[in-house]
Structures are given as C-alpha cells and as structure tokens.
Amino acid sequence: MIDGHIHIERGDYTLEWIQQFVNRAVAMGLDEIRLLEHNYMFKEFEPMYDIVRANSDFVNDWFVRKAGKKDYKEYLDLIDKVRANQYPVSIKFGLEVCYFKGWEELIKDQTRDKGFDFLLGSIHFVGSFAFDHTAQLWDGIDVDKTYIDYFEDSIELAKSKVFDGLGHPDSIKLFGHKPSFDLTDYYERLAAALSDSNMYADQNSGTQRRCPDTSPLGMDKELIKALRRNDVKIITSSDAHSPEDVGYKIRELVECVNL
DSSP: OEEEEEEOTTSOSSHHHHHHHHHHHHHTTOSEEEEEEEGGGSGGGGGGGHHHHHHOHHHHHHHHHHTTOSOHHHHHHHHHHHHTSOOSSEEEEEEEEEOOTTOHHHHHHHHTTSOOSEEEEEOOOBTTBOTTTOGGGGTTOOHHHHHHHHHHHHHHHHHHTOOSEESSTTGGGTTSOOOSSOOHHHHHHHHHHHHHTTOEEEEEOHHHHHOTTTOOSSSOHHHHHHHHHTTOOEEEEOOBSSGGGTTTTHHHHHHHHHO
16 A cells, blocks of 8 residues: 655654654555655745735745745755665655646756656645635635636646646545536546646545545545546555654545545
C-alpha cells in the first residue's frame, strides 16, 4: 500500500524527523511513502502568489504567516541524505505545487534537475478565493461558478504537462457545498486530460480528516469511474502533516477505488 501525499513541514530537515514518518508507515503496513512540501514554503516560488495576495487580504495574511519558512537547498540536501540510507519502506520525494496558469515556466525552472521523484499539482485557489481554508470564506460565494472555475483550472493543470499527478482532484467539496448541475462532463474531461498527460490522481483522505461532518472519503465515485474508464492511475494518500496521520484510512481508500 502507498501513502502518496505526506507533508514534512512541521519538523526540521533531519533524518530523525524522517524516521518518525517511517516508523508510522511500518506500523500502518505501508510499502511506500511519498514525502513532499508545499511550494509556498520556499521563497523561490513566492512570485506565483502576487496576484492572489493583492486581491485578498485573507490570502495575504495567510501567506505572510506561512510562506517562505523553509530553505529550498536544505530540503534538496535532505533528499540526498535519505537516499543514502536504507529504510524498511520505499521513500520518494516531491513537491506539491499550487497551480496558477501562466506560471508553468517558473515551476519548470525551479524544479528541473532537482532530483524530485514526482511533482504533484494542486488547485488551492479559485481565482483569489482560498476555498479550502475555512468554511466561513464561502459566505456569499457563487457555488456553481466556483465549481466551474475549479474544474476548468484542474483540466488546464492536467493539460500543462508539468506535473506527474493531480492532488485531491475534487477537494472543492470539503465544506459540503455542491453545485446545482451534474459534474459528469467535467469528470470525463478531467480524466481524459490526465490520461493524455500520463498523470495519476490523488485518492486523498485529508479532506475527511479535516472535515469529517461535511466531506466524504476520497474522490466522488463517479469521478473514480471516469478515471478508470480513461486508464488513469490512482494513488492513495493521507495528506498527512504529521507522523501520526500517515496512513490515515488508506485501506478504506483502496476499497473505494476497487468498488
């Protein structure tokens, strides 16, 4: 079993910190873990956020608090240190990158030849709307338009051919908001774009861990069906941000995919 989306940002870049994730993975019966950081943790990616910061005080305040707190070279050095050791589980390293159309070249320039095993592209902003931060931000939001923009951006992400996988493909639903229209066409278009770009989809338990009362586990079953029709690989993941969350509901995610 794989946990394909694990953040290590809450600790120092040491082998001792990585060992805590390994220990939990072994306890959960995992064969492989994929460790990553959000790209905004590194100053090299800060220009990507200029527009959303300028258009939203909430986003700007969040960015000032959270972004640029880690050293990119130290992260890359940690990857080399981990690869020089032997572990009872396979460990891969990557980066989760917020997708903003028009920033593809910066992303490629900052990730090319850095030794990453994978790049995970994710939608965390619809325009300047930080839809997955707090439920209160949805007050007064046009749900239908937000869903349309979210899936159109997701399809553009897939078509960019910059990434290896798409993170939490329908996390837009985490606070329980649903559109008034059927999403089948968007699911099919997204699945086709992922297939054409040879990308995988991230079957992620993180939204339910965060919002157990409003978010179902993993992807919508109709989206999973569309992915399978288009032969898109699906990788299970916890979206853990601490060692104790590694492997969260991975077995249940596998069952959802195999239904």
